[in-house]
Amino acid sequence: MSPQSAVLESFDFQAWLRGRIQQAEDMLVQTLPGEDVVPGRLHEAMRYAVLGGGKRIRAALVYAAGEASLQSSVAAAAQQIALNHAASAVELIHAYSLVHDDLPCMDDDTLRRGRPTVHVQFDEATAMLAGDALQPLAFESLADMPIAPALVVQAIQLLAGAVGSRGMVGGQAIDCDSVGQVLSQDALQQMHRMKTGALLEASVLLGGIVAGASSTTREGLTRYAAAIGLAFQVADDILDVTADTATLGKTAGKDALENKPTYVSTLGLEGSRELLHELREEARMALLPLGPSAAPLASLADYIVGRDR
Amino acid sequence: MSPQSAVLESFDFQAWLRGRIQQAEDMLVQTLPGEDVVPGRLHEAMRYAVLGGGKRIRAALVYAAGEASLQSSVAAAAQQIALNHAASAVELIHAYSLVHDDLPCMDDDTLRRGRPTVHVQFDEATAMLAGDALQPLAFESLADMPIAPALVVQAIQLLAGAVGSRGMVGGQAIDCDSVGQVLSQDALQQMHRMKTGALLEASVLLGGIVAGASSTTREGLTRYAAAIGLAFQVADDILDVTADTATLGKTAGKDALENKPTYVSTLGLEGSRELLHELREEARMALLPLGPSAAPLASLADYIVGRDR
Numbered sequence: 001m002s003p004q005s006a007v008l009e010s011f012d013f014q015a016w017l018r019g020r021i022q023q024a025e026d027m028l029v030q031t032l033p034g035e036d037v038v039p040g041r042l043h044e045a046m047r048y049a050v051l052g053g054g055k056r057i058r059a060a061l062v063y064a065a066g067e068a069s070l071q072s073s074v075a076a077a078a079q080q081i082a083l084n085h086a087a088s089a090v091e092l093i094h095a096y097s098l099v100h101d102d103l104p105c106m107d108d109d110t111l112r113r114g115r116p117t118v119h120v121q122f123d124e125a126t127a128m129l130a131g132d133a134l135q136p137l138a139f140e141s142l143a144d145m146p147i148a149p150a151l152v153v154q155a156i157q158l159l160a161g162a163v164g165s166r167g168m169v170g171g172q173a174i175d176c177d178s179v180g181q182v183l184s185q186d187a188l189q190q191m192h193r194m195k196t197g198a199l200l201e202a203s204v205l206l207g208g209i210v211a212g213a214s215s216t217t218r219e220g221l222t223r224y225a226a227a228i229g230l231a232f233q234v235a236d237d238i239l240d241v242t243a244d245t246a247t248l249g250k251t252a253g254k255d256a257l258e259n260k261p262t263y264v265s266t267l268g269l270e271g272s273r274e275l276l277h278e279l280r281e282e283a284r285m286a287l288l289p290l291g292p293s294a295a296p297l298a299s300l301a302d303y304i305v306g307r308d309r
Numbered sequence: 310m311s312p313q314s315a316v317l318e319s320f321d322f323q324a325w326l327r328g329r330i331q332q333a334e335d336m337l338v339q340t341l342p343g344e345d346v347v348p349g350r351l352h353e354a355m356r357y358a359v360l361g362g363g364k365r366i367r368a369a370l371v372y373a374a375g376e377a378s379l380q381s382s383v384a385a386a387a388q389q390i391a392l393n394h395a396a397s398a399v400e401l402i403h404a405y406s407l408v409h410d411d412l413p414c415m416d417d418d419t420l421r422r423g424r425p426t427v428h429v430q431f432d433e434a435t436a437m438l439a440g441d442a443l444q445p446l447a448f449e450s451l452a453d454m455p456i457a458p459a460l461v462v463q464a465i466q467l468l469a470g471a472v473g474s475r476g477m478v479g480g481q482a483i484d485c486d487s488v489g490q491v492l493s494q495d496a497l498q499q500m501h502r503m504k505t506g507a508l509l510e511a512s513v514l515l516g517g518i519v520a521g522a523s524s525t526t527r528e529g530l531t532r533y534a535a536a537i538g539l540a541f542q543v544a545d546d547i548l549d550v551t552a553d554t555a556t557l558g559k560t561a562g563k564d565a566l567e568n569k570p571t572y573v574s575t576l577g578l579e580g581s582r583e584l585l586h587e588l589r590e591e592a593r594m595a596l597l598p599l600g601p602s603a604a605p606l607a608s609l610a611d612y613i614v615g616r617d618r
Contacts, residue, residue, distance in 0.1 A: 042478070137474070144466065165442035
C-alpha cells in the first residue's frame with residue numbers, strides 16, 4: 001500500500017461530502033431571496049431551480065480545493081465564509097445553465113432531477129428570467145466574500161471568463177450548432193472543455209484563490225481540474241447510454257435520439273471507459289505534490305469516475 | 310440668468326455626447342470577442358446585439374457622473390480607462406436585456422433599432438446564449454478596471470444588485486405578470502424603478518464609484534439617478550403613443566395593443582408630461598451641490614426628458 005492510499009483509506013469521504021453539501025445548501029438557502037420578497041413568483045422559480053437537489057459536485061470541488069490549498073491546516077473564519085460564498089456562486093451558475101438548457105428553444109427537456117423542469121412547472125418567461133437573475137446573484141456572492149479585495153477581483157475574473165462565450169456558454173453554442181454533425185474527437189473535446197469543463201475547472205481554482213494557494217499548488221489544481229473536467233463529461237456520456245431515466249432523474253438516451261455527438265458515439269463504450277480511467281490517473285498524479293490535504297480532491301476524482309458504474 | 314444656466318449655455322452638450330459615445334463604442338468593439346474567435350456565430354450575434362446603434366444613454370451617464378465626481382478637474386489615466394470599462398459594462402447589460410426581452414417567450418418583438426431582432430436574424434437558441442454570454446462579459450469588464458480593488462468590488466456589488474431579481478430582471482418579471490391587469494401608480498412605479506430605473510441609477514453611481522465620489526456627491530447622484538430613472542420610463546411610455554414605428558426603430562403602440570399598464574394609461578398623456586417635467590426639476594435640484602462639473606448630467610436630464618417631443 002502506498003503512503004497516499006493509507007491516507008485515503010483513513011479519510012471518510014462520504015462523511016466529508018455530506019458535511020460540505022450541507023454547508024453549500026445552507027448557504028444557498030440564505031443567499032436566495034425568499035418567496036415573500038417581490039417578485040415572489042420569480043423568487044419561487046429561482047429557489048425551485050437551485051434547491052431541488054443536485055449532487056453539488058461543483059460546490060464540493062470548491063471546498064476540496066480550498067482545503068488542499070490552505071497554508072495552515074485550519075481555515076480562518078473569513079476563508080471558511082468565503083469558501084461558502086464561492087461554493088454557492090458555482091452552484092447558482094450551474095443551476096441557471098440547466099434552466100436555460102432545458103428551455104424549448106434549447107434542449108426542450110421536461111424532466112430534471114426527477115421533477116418537472118422550471119419552464120414546465122412555471123412558464124417559459126419565468127424560467128428565462130430566473131436564469132437571468134441567478135447569474136448576477138452568483139457574482140454578487142463572490143463580490144461579498146470577506147477576503148482581500150484583490151483576491152475577490154481575481155475570483156470574479158476567473159468565474160466570468162469561465163461562464164462566458166469562451167467558456168460554458170460558448171460550449172453550449174457549439175453543442176447546439178453541431179446537432180446532426182459528426183465531430184472529430186478534438187472538436188468534441190474542445191466543446192466539452194468549454195461547456196462542462198470550464199465551470200468545473202473554475203470551481204477548483206476558486207477554492208485555490210480563496211485559500212491563497214501557492215503557485216505550485218495552483219499548477220497542480222489546474223492539471224487536476226482539466227482532467228476531471230473532461231472525465232465528468234465522459235462519465236455523463238456513458239451514463240446516457242447505460243442508465244435508465246429513473247436512475248438519471250432526467251431523460252436517458254436523449255443524446256443518441258437527437259443524434260448528438262458524444263464520447264460514446266466517437267470512441268465507443270469501451271473506448272470511453274478506458275479514457276475515463278486514464279483521466280482519473282492524470283487527476284491523481286496532479287495531486288501528488290499537494291500531499292495528504294488533497295484527499296478530498298482525490299476522492300472526488302474517484303466519485304466522478306465512479307458515476308459510470 | 311442664474312450662474313448655473315450661464316455655465317450650461319457655454320457647455321457644448323452635443324459635442325460632449327458625441328465624444329463619449331465614440332469612447333464607449335471603441336471600448337465595446339475592443340471588449341467583444343471577434344467573429345473569428347470560436348464560436349464565431351455566437352460572437353457574431355453578440356456583436357450584432359451590442360454594436361447595432363443605440364443611444365448609449367447609460368454609457369453617457371457613467372461618464373457624466375464620473376466627470377461630476379472627480380476630485381481634480383482632470384481624470385487620472387487609470388480613472389479614464391475605468392470609466393470606459395464601466396460604460397462598456399452597462400451597455401453590455403442593456404444589450405443582453407433587450408435580446409432576451411425581444412424573444413418569443415417574452416415580448417416577441419421582431420424589430421429593434423430598425424433592424425431584425427437577434428432571434429430573427431440568427432435563431433432563438435443563439436439569441437438566448439448571446440444574452441447569457443453578454444452578462445458575464447459585463448462583470449468581467451468591471452473586474453478588469455485598473456483602480457483600487459476595493460472600488461472594483463463595490464462597483465460589481467452595485468451592478469449585480471441592480472440587474473438581478475430585486476432590480477432589472479425582477480422588474481421584467483413583474484411586467485410579464487401584470488399584462489392585462491390594471492396596476493396602481495405605486496405598483497407601476499415600483500415595476501419601472503426595477504425594470505428600467507435600476508440600471509440607469511447603477512450607471513450614474515458606477516461613474517461616482519470609479520471617480521471616488523465624496524459622500525455628499527454620492528447623495529446628490531443617488532437623488533439625480535432616481536429622478537432620471539423614472540423620467541426615462543415616462544418618456545418611453547409617451548413615445549410609445551406619440552411616435553411612429555419608423556421614428557422609434559421598434560414597433561410603436563405595442564403597449565396599448567398588449568394592454569400593458571403604462572404611465573399614459575394610468576395618468577393620461579398630459580398627466581404623464583407633467584410628471585416628466587417635475588422629475589426633470591427634481592434631477593436638476595439634486596445636482597446643485599455638485600457645481601459646474603455636473604453640466605453633462607444636467608444636459609442628460611434634459612436630453613432624456615426631451616425625447617417626448
